[in-house]
Amino acid sequence: MSVRRSIIVLSVVSLMLPAVFFAVRANYPQRASSPTENLQLYTVSRGDLETTVSAIGQIEPEQIADLSFRSTGRLLELNVALGDVVMQGQVLASLANEAQQLAVERAQLSLELAQLQKDQLLAGPDAAQIAAAEASVMSAQGAANAAANAISDADIQAAQLAYDAALQALTDAQTARSTAPGGQPQASYDLLDAQVGEASFNAEIARLQLEQLQNGSSPQVGAAYAQVDQAQAALDQLLAGPTDAQIAQADAQIAQAQVSLERAQRQLEQTQLTAPFDGIVTAIYVERGAMTAPGMPVITLIDTEPFHLSVQVDEIDIGEIAEAMSARIRIDAIPDLELQGTLDRIALVPQNINGIVNYDVEVMIMDSDSRVRTGMTAEAAFVTGFAADVLIVPSQYIRLDRAGQRAFVNLLLPDNTLQETEVQLGMQGRDVSEITAGLREGDVIAVDLSGDSFSMFGS
The missing domain is CATH 2.40.30.170 (Efflux pump adaptor protein, beta barrel domain)
Structure with a gap:
């Protein structure tokens, strides 16, 4: 009134x-x-x-709040007493949370690693990395040269003989098919046709092997030169710097690590009771070692500045x-x-x-x-x-x-x-x-x- x-x-x-x-x-x-x-x-x-x-x-x-945990657990730490003046964000009490703390530490390390990898990507190669890439190119080139120089005249002569033999086998198979008497079962003719096809395939393989040796190449030489191309491409990419796709991938890894860290921090926060504002502790309802549940009051906090x-x-x-x-x-x-x-x-x-x-x-x-x-x-x-x-x-x-x-x-x-x-x-x-x-x-x-x-x- x-x-x-x-x-x-x-x-x-x-x-x-x-x-x-x-x-x-x-x-x-x-x-x-x-x-x-x-x-x-x-x-x-x-x-x-x-x-x-x-x-x-x-x-x-000005404000009054009954504070409770957002998860169920056993009260491990009680950091305040009646009448204590606390600051906003101060941890007043905690549940057992070793697993949650470890999860936060791992997530933090993952985020730092992802950021470090991006920093290294943007910084470009150092002298040691360039030297290593150039050495890889030289090594691959040496291996290719060695493989090419390993072909001798004897290898070519042997390949020629193998090709001649394959051609003769093909001629014999064709003759046998063309002179086969009539009136035989169809299976006999099918067998002769298959023999002709196999002999033709073998002759073609022998021809290709002979050509490779005559041209100074072989499967081993081709593989060696492929290694040269791969090493040179790696060196070129190293000198050119990161691509947009590589940067985007690094950013995605950082974002994923950040999300993981935030999730781990939220889970840890659910085990901690923090002051939502500056104030005074006016009531404590739970003792150390007691079980708590979401919505169960643990501490009452009032803000007296100002009344x-x-x-x-x-x-x-x-x-x-x-x-x-x-x-x-x-x-x-x-x-x-x-x-x-x-x-x-x-x-x-x-x-x-x-x-x-x-x-x-x-x-x-x-x-x-x-x-x-x-x-x-x-x-x-x-x-x-x-x-x-x-x-x-x-x-x-x-x-x-x-x-x-x-x-x-x-x-x-x-x-x-x-x-x-x-x-x-x-x-x-x-x-x-x-x-x-x-x-x-x-x-x-x-x-x-x-x-x-x-x-x-x-x-």
Whole structure:
């Protein structure tokens, strides 16, 4: 519930008093003797005036969280105690996680290796690698030359004889097929045809082998020269640098290693309970060695920097306050403490309880004090108006007419008689009001303690 208030600070040479009521009373002389013995007097003076809307609520933390693990396991480490101040990201507790830690280390090494391989690829070959490739080319060329020089005249002569023999075998097979008498079973003719085909194949093979030797080549020589081509291609590629395909492959290996590392880290994180924000440990529910499960609270953490005050403001007063408005905060349990705050949020939807309509309001507490605790009752005073060095009169000396359009005071004249005088009101509060016309500084006004002269303010 909210309360409208006003505060006056009188500019008095001899004394400055903080409380409105006492500041007003300081201007009262002793009760006058007859004929003013039933009057209470006040000397009109100047001062600073502010009006406020006050509301009472409770101190609450900025954030509160019940922390739990995302996996089932046995609590291995508990790194905090009640009341400990922790930082965001700090590991508060851990489950048994040797396997998960090893998986992270392996994944990290794999990622570093993939990155190293790409770096080496982009850096190009060093002198040792180039020398090794050139040596491979020279070695292959030497082997090919040796294979080519290994063919002799005797090898060619032997190949010629083998070819001649294969041709003779083909001629004999063809003659046998062409002179075969008729009337024999078909299988006999098929056999003769097969013999002709085999002899023809063998003759062709012998011819090719003879040509290879005559041309200075053989299967061994061809293979040797293929090795030369392969070694030369490897050297050319080494000198040309990596291809786009090789770079893309290296990038893919890095990406795959990164995904593996992130997966391993997530699995490890599921075994660790970390602070989601800076705060204070207010509860611990599990002991070392106990089993935990997802959703099972382990630690409660609150964020007290800053605290905020949650209050409810009456619908009548809600229009007088606005977000970012400053507020003074006093805590019942710490009467000597006054904190500064800022109105942070006004609820869009009111609370209607038994016909009483209030709006939830949150006030950010800007100061800090180690004595402040969550749950303490506090009052916020929102400054809704301020006037400096104005004529001020306690509201109890003012009479309003029924329509509320005119205001009057009892002015004490020099002959100790009272004159009802109309005044113009400026800023109005519950305790004091500003006078804009009708009185001067130093005028003395009165109120009849018996209540016979006129009604009190607001009636």
